């Protein structure tokens with residue numbers, strides 16, 4: 001009797017141990033990491049109306065339990081700096097130093113990366129940051145967005161979405177902060193964006209608030225109550241060390257602010273807050289000769305460049321519609337109707 005009782009006790013104890021270890025391990029797609037481990041796998045997007053795709057994912061599970069941070073990059077697969085920054089972080093993050101769990105997705109849009117196609121997923125010609133929360137029975141972009149919403153957004157506490165200047169965009173680094181009106185959440189997301197340290201921050205208001213039509217990844221997380229930011233660095237196919245470092249060190253700063261890494265964050269003290277964006281759009285095809293560079297401050301009415309036809313005859317002189325900062329400008333001579341010639345940011349009259 002006594003013997004059977006102690007066997008039972010030992011059995012229960014072992015079961016408890018197994019369960020508690022299992023409870024602390026963290027799985028995303030095919031990647032499972034026990035506490036203190038780093039694991040790689042895939043988010044498997046099944047075939048549907050078009051082909052399947054496997055999105056790489058890494059789980060870094062800290063020795064100490066805590067909150068879950070998701071880092072997602074490469075929705076636009078030729079915004080290389082952001083992708084390389086996450087690759088660096090995969091190597092750099094040490095589970096022994098980490099409190100909580102980090103999910104890293106370095107490259108959402110694999111077809112864009114491999115085929116060197118900017119802006120869209122060449123499989124279905126859709127931007128992979130416009131169709132959230134996605135659809136299980138949609139095209140590949142929608143099915144991938146659906147899986148990311150379910151496997152990553154729904155399971156994280158905080159999210160950072162990484163972008164940059166695409167192949168045809170000369171971009172100066174900046175972040176987006178999207179206040180929701182929920183005070184505690186907005187305070188935390190603001191702390192995240194300041195700790196990240198990029199010196200231009202766009203206040204992104206008036207975004208979709210319907211959870212079924214959130215469009216953007218960070219907004220999908222924000223609407224679901226998770227503090228989220230967007231960060232952008234890099235330009236026109238380049239991978240410059242300074243740009244990569246902005247994203248890598250910024251991430252570590254935000255993780256310190258979230259108490260996921262030891263050490264004090266060094267938040268940016270007086271960033272340039274941008275309250276409004278103004279796009280300059282091409283109204284026809286032509287050859288673009290810019291007069292401004294990324295980061296240039298322009299006054300309303302200033303000439304941004306000239307556009308000629310294919311015989312060299314001037315056909316347009318786009319001007320700045322507002323006074324502000326050139327956040328990005330078309331980096332290549334090619335222009336077709338509807339292309340973005342420049343994106344100007346109007347500096348906010350006061351910090352939020």
Ligand SMILES: [Zn+2]
Pocket residue numbers: 075076079162163164
């Ligand atoms: Zn992008």
